[in-house]
Amino acid sequence: MAATRVISDFSSKKHNHKSCVKSAVKKAESICIDRGMRLTRLRRKILELVWSRHGPLGAYDILQLMNKEEGKVLPNTVYRGLDFLIEAGLIHRLDSMNAFMGCADPVSRHSGQFLICRSCESAAEIHDAGIEQTLGRDAKRVGFSVEQQTIEVLGLCPSCSSD
C-alpha cells in the first residue's frame, strides 16, 4: 500500500512564508491555464489571503482582509471566489471549522485529510490512500457509493503538545 503523503506539514515558526504563497499562486495560474479556467484578480487575491496562514481561515476573516487590502467587498463576493477555488481544487473547505485552507498539491485532485490543532489553529494536510480505500470498501459492504470524503482530525500539533 502506498505510504501516507504529507501534503502540507505544520509549518516551522521561522520559514519564508512569502514563498509558500508565491508557489501556491504560481501553481494555481498554471492549473487554470491548463484547464481553461479564469484566475481573475479577485480570485487570485482571495487565494493569497487563504494562504496567509498555514491553517483554516473563515470566510468573514477573508472578507475583512479584503476590505483592508482591496476596496469594499461584500460576503457574496468572497463566497463566490471561494467556491471557484474549491471547484478548481486550489483550496479545501474544513467542514468542522467552517473555514478554508489552501492546498499545497492542487494538481492531483483529492478530498483533503486534515490534522487540526485546537490550540493554535494551524493544520496539516495529509493523504493516506489506504483510508480512502478502506472507507470505500466499508461503504461497498452496505451498498453505498462514495463521492466525497470529509476527514478531519482534531487534536494538538507538535509544538502545542510540548507545552
Add this chain to the structure above:
Amino acid sequence: MAATRVISDFSSKKHNHKSCVKSAVKKAESICIDRGMRLTRLRRKILELVWSRHGPLGAYDILQLMNKEEGKVLPNTVYRGLDFLIEAGLIHRLDSMNAFMGCADPVSRHSGQFLICRSCESAAEIHDAGIEQTLGRDAKRVGFSVEQQTIEVLGLCPSCSSD
C-alpha cells in the same frame, strides 16, 4: 484487525420505526441512570425528535417540531438539549451538514463514521477501528496527538444508487 461494525444501516422503507425510537430512548434512560445524568422531559423529547428520521436533522428542524408538539421553545433551548445529548454520546453531530443524528450504540463511546446520501439525506453509521488506528498512526508520524475525529462520506445510498 477487528471487522467493521455497522452501527446503523440504511433503513428499509418498511420497518417499524417506532421501535427504533423506543429502543433509543430506553438505552438513553439506562445510560443516564448509570452515569448520574438527568434525562429530563425536554431532553428526552429532543432525543425522540432527532430519532424521527434515519438521517441527520437540523437544529431548527427540531425546533419546529418542538414548537408543533410541545409548547413554544427558543433555539437556545434546543441547542442546550443537543449539547447534553452529544455530551452523553446519545447523538452525533454531522459537521458537514450542520445536523444531528441519533446513535444506535451509545454505550460504547466513539467518534461517529458516517455514510450520508446526498439524494435522500438518509445516513448510516459505521465503526471501522482500522481507520481510527491508521489515522492515529499517520498523525503520530507528524507529531500530532489525536483527540477527536470527523469522518463523513457523501455519496448515494443503495436505494438512491439503483435509480
Add this chain to the structure above:
DNA sequence: TTCGTTAGCGTAATATCATTACATTTTATT
C-alpha cells in the same frame, strides 16, 4: 469589427445556524 452570449462582479436583502446574558424555576442537598 460588431453583435450576441456568457461569465464575472457589485450591491442589497435575507436566510440559516449558533451563542451570550440574565432572569426564573426546578431539583438536590443540608
Add this chain to the structure above:
DNA sequence: AATAAAATGTAATGATATTACGCTAACGAA
C-alpha cells in the same frame, strides 16, 4: 425550610451563507 446547583425561559445578538437582480467585461461567431 434554607441553601446551592442544575435546568429552563426569554430576548438579543453573533456568525455563517445564499438569493436575487442588474451591470459590465470577456469571448466567440458572423
